[in-house]
Amino acid sequence: MSIEDTDLWVAQRLKDMRGERGITLTTLAEQTGISSAHLSRLEKGVRKPSIGSLLQIARVYGVSISELVQEPDQDDFHLVRADAAMTRDGQDGRYTVLSGSRETMSVVRVELAAGKNTKTARHVGEEWLHVLSGAITLDISGVSLELDTGDSVHFDSSKEHRLTNKDDVVATVLIASTAATVPMRHPIPASSRRNSADSR
Numbered sequence: 001m002s003i004e005d006t007d008l009w010v011a012q013r014l015k016d017m018r019g020e021r022g023i024t025l026t027t028l029a030e031q032t033g034i035s036s037a038h039l040s041r042l043e044k045g046v047r048k049p050s051i052g053s054l055l056q057i058a059r060v061y062g063v064s065i066s067e068l069v070q071e072p073d074q075d076d077f078h079l080v081r082a083d084a085a086m087t088r089d090g091q092d093g094r095y096t097v098l099s100g101s102r103e104t105m106s107v108v109r110v111e112l113a114a115g116k117n118t119k120t121a122r123h124v125g126e127e128w129l130h131v132l133s134g135a136i137t138l139d140i141s142g143v144s145l146e147l148d149t150g151d152s153v154h155f156d157s158s159k160e161h162r163l164t165n166k167d168d169v170v171a172t173v174l175i176a177s178t179a180a181t182v183p184m185r186h187p188i189p190a191s192s193r194r195n196s197a198d199s200r
Contacts (some may be wrong), residue, residue, distance in 0.1 A: 007088065010069050011045035017061055017068070018043070020190040032056040033122075050091040051108055052121025055177055058106070059124055065106040065177075069097050087111075091119060106177045110163075112136065117164035125178045127157040134171030137164040 018028055025036040025043075032039070034053055041047040049057075058065045069088070080098050087096045093116060099107040109132070112118065129138065130152040138145045141159040155161070157177060165171040 007048065008045050010049070010088070011043055013068055014039075014049075014057065015043040017063070017190070021061065028057070028060065031060040048088075048090045050119045050121070051095055051110060051175070052119055052123060053091075055106065055121070055123045064099065065108070066097050066100050085109075093118070104178060108175045108177075110173045110175060112163060112165040112171045112173065114165055114168045114170060118162055120160050120162045121157070122160045123157050123177070125157050126154065127161070127178075128152065128154045128176040129163075130174045132172040132174055134165065134169055135167055136171045136173060137166060138162075139164070 018025070025039050028034075028039055029036040032053075034056060038047065038053075042049050042053070054065050054068055058068055061068075077100070085096045085098070087094050093113055094111040096109045097106070098109060099105055110118075112134075129147075131147045131149050133149055135146070135148045138147055138153060138161065140155055140161045145153060147153065163173065
């Protein structure tokens, strides 16, 4: 599939997963903290999701981020070959989901363009971040950390955080995010019966 096709696939996947759970955009907005208008644009493919938004939606549904953006694995393992990794353009820059469908950990590689920053994120769990190339500034609840190539940081992702690339070259960051042991809200599982009226 082309990048455009995969973007539309992700949008349809987000809509289908909400439909499977029989919930409204308003209910999903309340659970994720993302406005219903923005969620609607994501489901229509008008806007591309940020990494933070994908993590929030995945946790509310009780699935991995991989299940939102990739075809399900057919094996007991998830293998990503270097020349076959699917990179997408999102609100936070170019990203590649490297983890599989298991729900306890998500691994994403983010390419943050020069002079850009990610949206402020806040989601249940822990996050580990490693700078593969370039340099970034990580803001966590008002504290700014300058991170260079090879630096790593591990933090509570329920604290507001944001990445900024102040340099004039792309910064590449590897992010591993775990689900919380006790989530703030119970995940919304797929319903055995669909309510099509409620899922609009």
